Amino acid sequence: MTERHDGDLPDGLSAAELGMWQSFRNGTTYDLRVGDKARDDPFAPHEWGPERSVEARVVARLLLSGPPARPGRVTALKLRGVRITGRLDLAGGRVDPYVELTGCRFDEEVALPECHFTTLRLVGCALPRLEAARLRTEGDLHLPRCRVERGIRLTDAQIGTDLLLSQIDIGPDRQGRALLGDGLTVAQDLQAEMIETLGELSLRGAKVGGSLSLRGSRLRAGQGRRALNAPQLSVERTLYMSEAWVSVDTGNQGTTPPYGIAASPTPARGTRSQVFRCRGGVRLDDGRFGDAVDLHKAVFVLDTHEELSLRRMVTPELRFNSERPARGRVVLNGAKVVTLIDVSTSWPGPGGLAMGGFVYENLVPYGHFPLSRRLEWVAAATPEYVPEPYERLAAVLRSSGEDADAREVLLAKQRRRRETLPPAGKLWGYLQDWTVAYGYRPGRAAVWMAVLWAAGTLAFSRYDPASLKGEEHPQWNAALYALDLLIPVIDLGQDGYWRMEGGWQWTAAALILLGWILATTVAAGASRLLRRS
Numbered sequence: 214m215t216e217r218h219d220g221d222l223p224d225g226l227s228a229a230e231l232g233m234w235q236s237f238r239n240g241t242t243y244d245l246r247v248g249d250k251a252r253d254d255p256f257a258p259h260e261w262g263p264e265r266s267v268e269a270r271v272v273a274r275l276l277l278s279g280p281p282a283r284p285g286r287v288t289a290l291k292l293r294g295v296r297i298t299g300r301l302d303l304a305g306g307r308v309d310p311y312v313e314l315t316g317c318r319f320d321e322e323v324a325l326p327e328c329h330f331t332t333l334r335l336v337g338c339a340l341p342r343l344e345a346a347r348l349r350t351e352g353d354l355h356l357p358r359c360r361v362e363r364g365i366r367l368t369d370a371q372i373g374t375d376l377l378l379s380q381i382d383i384g385p386d387r388q389g390r391a392l393l394g395d396g397l398t399v400a401q402d403l404q405a406e407m408i409e410t411l412g413e414l415s416l417r418g419a420k421v422g423g424s425l426s427l428r429g430s431r432l433r434a435g436q437g438r439r440a441l442n443a444p445q446l447s448v449e450r451t452l453y454m455s456e457a458w459v460s461v462d463t464g465n466q467g468t469t470p471p472y473g474i475a476a477s478p479t480p481a482r483g484t485r486s487q488v489f490r491c492r493g494g495v496r497l498d499d500g501r502f503g504d505a506v507d508l509h510k511a512v513f514v515l516d517t518h519e520e521l522s523l524r525r526m527v528t529p530e531l532r533f534n535s536e537r538p539a540r541g542r543v544v545l546n547g548a549k550v551v552t553l554i555d556v557s558t559s560w561p562g563p564g565g566l567a568m569g570g571f572v573y574e575n576l577v578p579y580g581h582f583p584l585s586r587r588l589e590w591v592a593a594a595t596p597e598y599v600p601e602p603y604e605r606l607a608a609v610l611r612s613s614g615e616d617a618d619a620r621e622v623l624l625a626k627q628r629r630r631r632e633t634l635p636p637a638g639k640l641w642g643y644l645q646d647w648t649v650a651y652g653y654r655p656g657r658a659a660v661w662m663a664v665l666w667a668a669g670t671l672a673f674s675r676y677d678p679a680s681l682k683g684e685e686h687p688q689w690n691a692a693l694y695a696l697d698l699l700i701p702v703i704d705l706g707q708d709g710y711w712r713m714e715g716g717w718q719w720t721a722a723a724l725i726l727l728g729w730i731l732a733t734t735v736a737a738g739a740s741r742l743l744r745r746s
Contacts, residue, residue, distance in 0.1 A: 230267045237275050240287045246294035255318045255339040261296040269299035276308045303328045369396040378405040385412030389435025416443040424450040429457025434493025444498040455509040458484040494519035505530035515541025523548050534579050545571040557586040566594040584618050588625050598629045620653040627651040669695030679712045699728035
């Protein structure tokens with residue numbers, strides 16, 4: 214193609230390309246739809262002939278070195294229902310005109326590596342593949358309702374405002390990855406609601422300046438890969454992996470609450486709920502989330518070796534209200550959360566939960582979450598005895614004013630610890646538990662002391678002992694004598710003056726021994742209370 218002078222038409226343009234060229238200069242939409250819904254569907258098997266086709270090289274020429282706008286107009290490429298033949302290659306170029314393609318077909322991949330756009334919108338288009346590593350946009354990048362057969366590459370791309378991927382359908386590339394967005398930077402929101410992926414969604418080290426929404430999406434892992442692989446992901450506001458509202462009639466997305474959990478448990482009239490569903494492992498290790506991570510009603514389908522990994526994640530709020538995974542593990546090792554909002558039925562059982570070093574400051578149960586279930590939650594995370602989860606739970610309960618529950622948690626910790634001790638230690642532990650509950654129920658000691666004192670008083674009241682020192686002795690008092698034997702160290706003026714013989718000697722020895730045991734267990738409990746204070 215040669216151009217006679219600026220603004221003139223190149224040679225060799227087809228009728229469709231000629232119309233596109235003129236519409237570009239006018240900044241108007243070039244619409245080649247035929248008005249038949251089935252034939253205008255870019256995903257349907259119907260062929261689009263030459264009357265609806267333009268060559269990719271003509272599109273590239275318009276975008277990279279197109280003609281000037283007509284007077285009073287602004288150049289823009291706006292296409293509807295157009296087929297682009299050949300490979301559209303804009304690698305390394307700068308595209309200043311506004312670009313919006315709706316319901317179009319691409320015969321071959323679209324190559325945009327290191328390309329610079331102002332705003333790029335591909336809406337409801339069919340693409341074999343989108344290669345856009347290190348792409349830069351000053352405004353939005355929109356790819357809603359597109360279908361990409363062999364994956365999207367957006368590694369180290371920089372999006373000036375929003376990245377919109379909602380309702381996109383992405384297949385895997387040769388390495389089993391649906392969307393490769395490692396190092397991606399989005400200045401504002403990344404909306405990927407109700408997307409369908411077959412292959413790994415990789416966002417390693419990505420940064421999002423607003424919220425990242427995966428509401429209602431369906432992620433499926435490729436062979437040997439995770440469904441979502443996003444370690445070191447940084448989101449300034451909230452990561453949503455929760456439900457979306459879908460129109461019952463059209464199946465399109467309805468209104469979704471912008472933040473938090475919907476106040477009403479049922480969707481609005483004419484809509485239905487579509488939960489976030491992930492089939493395959495999820496990795497959010499070392500992520501930083503400014504507001505919250507929302508897993509409300511999410512469904513994670515994991516194999517035995519797969520994990521929902523939240524290691525070392527930091528967020529002010531974690532909403533763990535998902536469906537309980539039947540297999541796999543939930544890992545919270547080293548995570549730091551200010552407020553944990555959870556449901557008792559969301560957590561997996563023994564062997565399915567790990568939370569070593571998991572730090573949280575507040576517990577807000579979403580529904581009924583009794584202390585017995587909370588202790589089961591800790592036990593599930595500690596197949597082998599570890600004191601830290603019990604101490605963390607007790608500290609959080611105590612800070613919220615639940616002192617009695619905190620003592621029950623620490624008592625449960627001592628009972629778990631007892632199972633790791635040798636036989637002698639276990640025996641001493643059972644004795645402490647039976648008498649004063651390891652000091653966490655000190656009232657038991659007073660009850661036992663009163664019972665033993667009453668029994669000793671009753672027994673010694675039937676005995677008239679002989680004096681050890683002749684006339685030098687106090688008046689015999691069975692109650693004081695029994696108390697003198699029970700209380701170690703303190704002398705009440707009875708012990709040491711009377712001769713106990715036969716079975717009475719054994720009775721006195723038993724009271725002394727039981728008194729020392731009670732005193733030792735009370736002292737151990739008091740020392741624990743002082744250490745906690």
